[in-house]
Amino acid sequence: MSPLDPEALAAYRAHSFRLHPHLRLHSIEDARAFVAERGFVFFWPIKGVVFPSLWTAVAGDRPVADAHDDPGHITWGWKDRSLHQRWWYYAKVLRGRATLISLHDAPYFYALSDNFGDPESDYLVQYQDGVLSREARYLYELLLHEGPLDTVTMRRKLHMTGKASTSPFDRALNFLQRDFKILPVGVAQTGAWRYSFIYECTHRWFPELAAAARPITQAQARLHLLQCALNSLGAAPEAEIRKLFQWPLSDLRPVLRALLAQGVCCETSVSGATDVYYTLPRLTSNPLLAP
Numbered sequence: 001m002s003p004l005d006p007e008a009l010a011a012y013r014a015h016s017f018r019l020h021p022h023l024r025l026h027s028i029e030d031a032r033a034f035v036a037e038r039g040f041v042f043f044w045p046i047k048g049v050v051f052p053s054l055w056t057a058v059a060g061d062r063p064v065a066d067a068h069d070d071p072g073h074i075t076w077g078w079k080d081r082s083l084h085q086r087w088w089y090y091a092k093v094l095r096g097r098a099t100l101i102s103l104h105d106a107p108y109f110y111a112l113s114d115n116f117g118d119p120e121s122d123y124l125v126q127y128q129d130g131v132l133s134r135e136a137r138y139l140y141e142l143l144l145h146e147g148p149l150d151t152v153t154m155r156r157k158l159h160m161t162g163k164a165s166t167s168p169f170d171r172a173l174n175f176l177q178r179d180f181k182i183l184p185v186g187v188a189q190t191g192a193w194r195y196s197f198i199y200e201c202t203h204r205w206f207p208e209l210a211a212a213a214r215p216i217t218q219a220q221a222r223l224h225l226l227q228c229a230l231n232s233l234g235a236a237p238e239a240e241i242r243k244l245f246q247w248p249l250s251d252l253r254p255v256l257r258a259l260l261a262q263g264v265c266c267e268t269s270v271s272g273a274t275d276v277y278y279t280l281p282r283l284t285s286n287p288l289l290a291p
Contacts, residue, residue, distance in 0.1 A: 003269040004235060004279060012234035012283060013050075018057035025057045028078045035088050039105040039228035043079060043090075043098035049243055052232050054078075054100060083186050083198075089206070091183040095246060096174050105228060107212040111221040113180040115210065119203040120144060123181065135160070136172035140181055140201075148200040150188035173199075180209075222247065222255040227264055235268065235279030 014020055018034065025031050034057055035041060042053040044064055055064055059072025079090065079098075089106040093099040101109060114126055123140055126132040132140075138158055143149060146157075151173070155161050160169045176182045185205055186198035203210060216224075222245075229244060230236065242252055256278060259265045265278045 003271045004277065004283065006270050006272060009234050009270060016232050016234065017052045019061050028081065031078050032087050035100045036102045038232050040099060040101040042094065043100060046095060046097055049095065050233065050240060051244055080187050083184055089183065091177040092174050093178055094244065096178055106209060107216060108221040108224045110180050110209050110213040111216040112218055115180055119181070119201065133172055133175065135168045136175050139172045140176055143182060143199060143201050148185060148198050150190050150198045151196040152190040222251060223258055226255050226259060230265055230278065230280055234283050235270065235277045237275035237277050239275065
């Protein structure tokens, strides 16, 4: 098999990432269609990680602007407006960063979490096993018992308002999001900036999610999510895939072998690169084929 032309790979990604001006997103309806099309995307681009983001699909391939009036920051308003709509699953998931996940693909992420039984009691097993920190346990129990709360109120009720409590609180908040236990569902005008997220328990906000994920094995979940990622990326080496998902090699390599055996992807090389790339078969036969 001849090496893949890096320009062809860049052209594929420019299309799937919506980098071309004529493909950019201009409305929240466009954003909804983009997330559904890609399965999952980052909200902001992540340094060192190649993957679609809502920002680049609106503003192009450039750093996130500091200026609040930059046209690209329309994405912030879209995200805030969507929180209570249940259009997608939004939380800090992939790499602990803000991720937009289509409702079709959310069960596959959930299947990789540690949520196997009753979400109102099984978290105690994680706590006893040392997986769940004390701060994460208390934060989760607060939402379980009192319902949706904004971050300023949560910190006050947990007696974590001091500067020294900021990092433990943020770590707990991020862990609970990555493990699909809580998610932001609205915005409150609280705090110094008059802006803070309101959080709720995932199993109450999306009560159907656990049932949808139950029949999906972790191997099936990884197969599906990796295929989605390759549909967005066109081709990627093992290191790039691992950087995106942060799966251990003992989990990633069997999934790559399974996709190769199924013919979903194939191995190739990219001119000028030394790594083996995993790519969509159609990309090797027609590099300009739209993703």
